[in-house]
Amino acid sequence: MALVIQEVTKRYQNFVAVDNLSFTIEKGExxxxxxxxxxxxxxxxxxxxxxxxxxxxxxxxxxESIHAIDRDLLGYLPxxxxxxxxxxxxxxxxxxGELRGRKKKELKEDVNYWIERFELEEKRKxxxxxxxxxxxxxxxxIASFIHKPEFLILDEPFSGLDPVNKDLLKEAILFxxxxxxxxxxxxxxxxxxxxxxxHLCLLKRGVSLFxxxxxDLKKQYGKTKLTVRTDMAIEELTALPGVKDxxxxxxxxxxTLEDESYAKGIFDIVSKGDYIEKFSLxxxxxxxxxxxxxxxxxx
Ligand code: ATP
Numbered sequence: 001m002a003l004v005i006q007e008v009t010k011r012y013q014n015f016v017a018v019d020n021l022s023f024t025i026e027k028g029e030x031x032x033x034x035x036x037x038x039x040x041x042x043x044x045x046x047x048x049x050x051x052x053x054x055x056x057x058x059x060x061x062x063x064e065s066i067h068a069i070d071r072d073l074l075g076y077l078p079x080x081x082x083x084x085x086x087x088x089x090x091x092x093x094x095x096x097g098e099l100r101g102r103k104k105k106e107l108k109e110d111v112n113y114w115i116e117r118f119e120l121e122e123k124r125k126x127x128x129x130x131x132x133x134x135x136x137x138x139x140x141x142i143a144s145f146i147h148k149p150e151f152l153i154l155d156e157p158f159s160g161l162d163p164v165n166k167d168l169l170k171e172a173i174l175f176x177x178x179x180x181x182x183x184x185x186x187x188x189x190x191x192x193x194x195x196x197x198x199h200l201c202l203l204k205r206g207v208s209l210f211x212x213x214x215x216d217l218k219k220q221y222g223k224t225k226l227t228v229r230t231d232m233a234i235e236e237l238t239a240l241p242g243v244k245d246x247x248x249x250x251x252x253x254x255x256t257l258e259d260e261s262y263a264k265g266i267f268d269i270v271s272k273g274d275y276i277e278k279f280s281l282x283x284x285x286x287x288x289x290x291x292x293x294x295x296x297x298x299x
Contacts, residue, residue, distance in 0.1 A: 002027040002182050003048065003151065008057030010043050010206075017043045019206040021057070025199070030173065030183045032193040035203030036294055041186040042079055044203075045153050048184075049076055061151060072101045075149030079156050081140055085129035089120055089139050092128060093146050100147030107146065114142040118168055134161050141169065145176060152176065154185035158192050170196060190287035204294050218283035225288075226255040226263060229278035230270050240266050252278060 003025040010018040018040040025031045033041050046052040048059055050066050059066040061073070083092055090111060097107040115124055118138045123131055128139060137160055145152050154173075158166055173183060173196055187193050193200060194214065201211040210217050229252045230237075237246045237253055242262025247254045257263065263281050270276060284292075 001025065002062055003184070004058075004060045005044075005048070006058045006060075008044070008047060008059060009055045010040070010047060010052070011055040017206050018047070018203075021201075021203075021206070021208050023201045023208065023211040025182060025184060027062075027182055028177060028180050029198040030177050030185070030196050032197035032200035033184060033186045033203065034188075034190070034193055034200060034290060035186075038205070039203040039294075040206040041203060042155055043206075045076070045155055045184070045186070049074060049153065072147060073150045075145045075147065075152040077141055077144040077152075077154045077157055081133075081137055083128045083136055083140050083143070086127050088125050088127055089115065089131070090124045092139055093142055096143040097146040100149075102147050110146060110148075114146065114172075117172065118142060118165075134165055137161060138165065138168075141172075145181070149181065151182045151184070154183065156186055156188070158187050158189055166192070190285065190290055194286040202290065202293055209293050214286065217286075217289060221284050221289060221292075223260040223263075223281045223283055224257040225282045225284050226257055226266065227278060227280045227282070228253050228255065228266075228270055228276070230276070232270060237270075240269060242266065 001024040005021060005023050008018060008021045009016065021040075021044065033044060035041055043052065047054050048066060061069050084095070087095065093111045093114070094104055094107055097111070098104060115121060118141075120135065120138060123135060128136055131139065141154070141157060144154070157169060161169060170192065173185070177183060185196075197214055199211070199213050200217070202209045202217075210220075227249075228237075234246055234248060234253065237243060237255060242258045242265070243255050244258050245256040255266070257266075260281060267276075267279055270279065
């Protein structure tokens with residue numbers, strides 16, 4: 001295990017922001033930390049980075065206490081965005097790279113590579129303050145890993161990016177992973193977590209509700225989402241055995257089943273022994289699971 005968080009608690013006076021949290025991250029994986037506003041994600045990041053003390057518990061990286069490791073092994077994109085307003089994009093990247101121990105000569109190739117990859121060529125010589133918010137964020141992102149950290153923490157890296165830039169970021173995260181970087185990130189957009197993460201931890205008011213693989217989380221609910229195209233009425237579908245809920249979509253219904261074992265019986269009734277245009281049984285999306293877990297919703 002690369003990162004081990006063991007029974008970590010953070011208390012501010014009487015308020016418990018992180019409550020006896022444990023999870024592990026394997027080397028070279030992408031790990032998602034999800035939770036509503038105020039769940040304790042940023043606090044957890046700051047404790048891992050040793051920017052904030054833990055009230056109790058231990059955190060280690062490659063077997064060494066987080067207090068003892070070389071800071072340049074870590075990279076961090078904080079939630080509050082900030083860059084030097086009057087420095088050019090290019091100078092900014094060299095500055096952060098050199099600050100974290102890399103030589104200017106060695107940095108050149110990487111700076112050029114990432115400027116091009118994040119479509120910032122035209123802005124290379126522009127002062128950061130003249131850039132759009134999204135472009136400023138891309139510069140800050142590159143700055144967080146230009147020194148090639150082993151472990152990169154990204155707090156809400158997708159917020160404020162348009163769909164094209166979100167894709168650029170997703171590809172960049174996967175590229176960094178392929179090159180051996182271990183990545184921990186938070187996002188309120190569950191589709192990003194679903195697409196990128198190997199493992200995840202779901203926090204609710206500082207308490208871990210789940211920590212493990214995305215598939216194991218999905219298996220807790222089973223394949224209970226049934227999408228079906230039929231001319232049956234919604235009342236008929238609602239009355240079928242094992243059906244908890246029915247919603248009408250575009251030319252199809254989505255049924256929530258009590259258990260996936262009911263699917264066969266429903267198929268026999270809906271198909272009436274004939275072929276059927278659409279009948280698909282799936283796991284719930286992470287978004288649906290998240291809403292159920294944190295909101296105690298009706299899934
Ligand atoms: P968001 O998604 O909104 O960024 P988060 O999951 O990152 O939220 P944190 O910023 O870690 O949440 O905050 C967790 C809780 O700890 C919140 O209730 C917050 O108000 C509280 N908190 C954070 N810092 C302090 C502090 N310095 N003093 C007191 N309470 C704090």
